[in-house]
Amino acid sequence: MIPTHTAAEAAGAEVAVLPIGSHEQHGEHLPLATDTVIACTIAEAVGAAHPVLRLPPVTISCSHEHAAWPGTVSISATTLFHIVDDVAASLRASGIEKLVLVNGHGGNYVLSNIVQQSTGLALFPSGECWDDVRAAAGLETSAYSDMHAGELETSILLHAHPDLVRPGYETADELAEDRRDLLTLGLSAYTESGVVGRPSLATAAKGRDVLDRLVEAFGDCLDALERSRIRSR
Numbered sequence: 001m002i003p004t005h006t007a008a009e010a011a012g013a014e015v016a017v018l019p020i021g022s023h024e025q026h027g028e029h030l031p032l033a034t035d036t037v038i039a040c041t042i043a044e045a046v047g048a049a050h051p052v053l054r055l056p057p058v059t060i061s062c063s064h065e066h067a068a069w070p071g072t073v074s075i076s077a078t079t080l081f082h083i084v085d086d087v088a089a090s091l092r093a094s095g096i097e098k099l100v101l102v103n104g105h106g107g108n109y110v111l112s113n114i115v116q117q118s119t120g121l122a123l124f125p126s127g128e129c130w131d132d133v134r135a136a137a138g139l140e141t142s143a144y145s146d147m148h149a150g151e152l153e154t155s156i157l158l159h160a161h162p163d164l165v166r167p168g169y170e171t172a173d174e175l176a177e178d179r180r181d182l183l184t185l186g187l188s189a190y191t192e193s194g195v196v197g198r199p200s201l202a203t204a205a206k207g208r209d210v211l212d213r214l215v216e217a218f219g220d221c222l223d224a225l226e227r228s229r230i231r232s233r
Contacts, residue, residue: 001044003054013053015098015222016091018084019043020058022105025069026149027195029169032071033059034153039104041160042125045211046102046218053096058083061108068188077110084114088121098225100124100218106147119228124221125214133217137209141198145175148187150197152210159207169199 021036031037036059047054061080066072088099098120101111115121125133130143134152141151149172157165175198176190190196 001040002056003047005053010053013051013096015051015100015225016053016055016096017043017047017100017102018055018058018087019102020061020080020084020104020108020111022061022063022107023059024063024066024072024074024105025194026153027169027172027193027199029166029172029199030149030153030157031164034149034157034164035061035104037104037161037164038153038156039102041156042104042211042214043102045215046124049215050218050222052100055087061105062110063105063107065107065182065186066194068186069194080108081110081114084111088118092120098122100221100225120225122221122225122228124218129214129217129221133210133213136213137206139206139210140201145177146197147176147179148191148196149194150199151201151206152197154199154202155204155207156210157207158202158204159211162204169202171200173198173200 019039021033021039023032025032026034036057040057043054046052060073060075062077063072063074084101091099100122101115102124103111111123115123134143139151146152154165154169172193172195174191174193174195176196179190182190187194
C-alpha cells in the first residue's frame with residue numbers, strides 16, 4: 001500500500017525507507033509487479049515496527065535479463081542510480097539524513113554501488129540477511145537455486161497477498177543450476193517458463209515467518225546506519 005501520512009506526521013523522521021521493485025515476468029503464477037509488491041510488503045512490515053518514514057516505491061528498475069517475456073519493462077542502471085541519488089538529496093534537504101533501500105529485485109546491482117559510495121544509505125535485505133532469514137523460516141531451496149518466482153517469493157505472496165498468486169504454482173518448478181552467462185544471454189537461455197526455483201514448496205506460513213524475521217533483522221540495519229553516521233564525523 002502506498003503510504004498516506006501527512007507532512008505533520010512525517011515531521012521528525014530520521015530514517016526513510018524506499019522500496020525498489022521491478023516490472024518483470026515471474027512465470028505464469030505471479031504478477032509482473034511481484035518485486036514491487038514484495039519490497040512494499042517488507043517496507044510496510046518494518047515501518048509498523050520501527051520509527052521510519054515509508055516512501056512510495058520505485059516500480060520499474062533493471063530487468064534487462066527478463067526482456068524476452070511480454071510485459072517486462074526496464075530502465076538503465078544509470079537512470080536508477082540518479083533516481084536514488086535524487087531521492088536521497090531531496091530527503092537531506094528536508095532534514096532526513098538516512099535512507100534505507102528495500103530492494104525487491106536481485107538484478108539491481110547498481111544499488112550496492114550507490115550504498116558503497118554514499119554516507120547515510122543502507123541496502124536491505126543484504127544477501128547475508130536473506131540467507132539467515134531463509135534458514136530461520138525453514139525454506140528448503142537454496143538462495144542460488146531459488147532465484148526467481150520460486151519458494152521464497154511465492155511464499156511471501158501466499159501470506160501477504162494470496163489473491164495475487166495464480167493457480168499452477170504447485171507444478172511450476174524449474175531449476176537452472178548453471179547460469180554462468182546469464183547477464184550475456186538473459187534468463188530465457190536457462191528457463192522456458194521464466195521460473196528458476198521450486199514454488200511448489202511455498203506456503204503462507206513460510207512467508208509469514210520470512211517477514212517476521214526480516215522485521216527483526218531490520219533493527220541491525222538501523223544500528224549499522226547509526227554506526228556509519230558516527231564514523232563519518
